[in-house]
Amino acid sequence: xxxxxxxxxxxxxxxxxxxxxxxxxxxxxxxxxxxxxxxxxxxxxxxxxxxxxxxxxxxxxxxxxxxxxxxxxxxxxxxxxxxxxxxxxxxxxxxxxxxxxxxxxxxxxxxxxxxxxxxxxxxxxxxxxxxxxxxxxxxxxxxxxxxxxxxxxxxxxxxxxxxx
Numbered sequence: 001x002x003x004x005x006x007x008x009x010x011x012x013x014x015x016x017x018x019x020x021x022x023x024x025x026x027x028x029x030x031x032x033x034x035x036x037x038x039x040x041x042x043x044x045x046x047x048x049x050x051x052x053x054x055x056x057x058x059x060x061x062x063x064x065x066x067x068x069x070x071x072x073x074x075x076x077x078x079x080x081x082x083x084x085x086x087x088x089x090x091x092x093x094x095x096x097x098x099x100x101x102x103x104x105x106x107x108x109x110x111x112x113x114x115x116x117x118x119x120x121x122x123x124x125x126x127x128x129x130x131x132x133x134x135x136x137x138x139x140x141x142x143x144x145x146x147x148x149x150x151x152x153x154x155x156x157x158x159x160x161x162x163x164x
Contacts, residue, residue, distance in 0.1 A: 001057035009064040016069060024073040025143055026065055028058030031079060034086030036098050036121040054079065076143045078136065085135065094118050094132070098125040105130055 012024045032050040033042040041047050058079055065073045089096050099116055101123040106113065107130075118131050128136065 001053055002060045005057060005060040005064045008061070009068060012073065013069065016072060022072065023147065024068070025076055025140075025147065026061055026073060027076040027078045027140075028061055029054045029078065030082035031055075031086070034082065035126070036096060037125040039096070074143065074147060076139065078139060081139055082136075085132075089120070092135070094120050096120050099123050099129055103129075108134070 008026065012022075016022050032038060032054055033047055038044075038047045038050075058075075058077075062075050065075050085092050085094070086096075095115065095118055097119050098121045099119040103116060103123065106117065117129065119129050120132055121127060122129055
């Protein structure tokens with residue numbers, strides 16, 4: 001996993017050389033032991049090895065980011081909050097399991113929404129459901145807002161209107 005994190009940093013440094021104002025937000029990966037496809041197998045040697053690999057990748061990614069040029073990168077921790085979700089599934093309104101096959105993506109509209117939309121994974125048992133992706137998007141947006149000012153209008157001599 002160390003090599004993957006190094007390659008990620010190297011690729012971004014290549015971009016940084018071409019776009020000096022670039023900024024990167026990386027994320028570690030959640031603990032795979034909470035995945036639906038591993039229900040009942042979380043303590044198996046294979047799944048424990050996946051958990052160790054996810055943790056080691058997060059550590060190495062954090063190390064690579066700490067040596068990134070000009071502090072132009074940060075790490076979003078997805079491991080910790082998603083661990084909290086897995087430990088408190090009912091409090092988040094989720095049902096641990098796979099949605100039935102054929103569930104339509106709502107794209108945030110939630111027209112005709114049912115409890116089936118709040119299962120933690122899609123019917124393949126591997127990919128997060130739309131509701132979980134929405135939670136992940138909230139984590140990403142919070143990190144982006146910590147790093148950048150978005151949508152802020154400022155008055156200037158060149159403005160055609162006053163910003164109040």
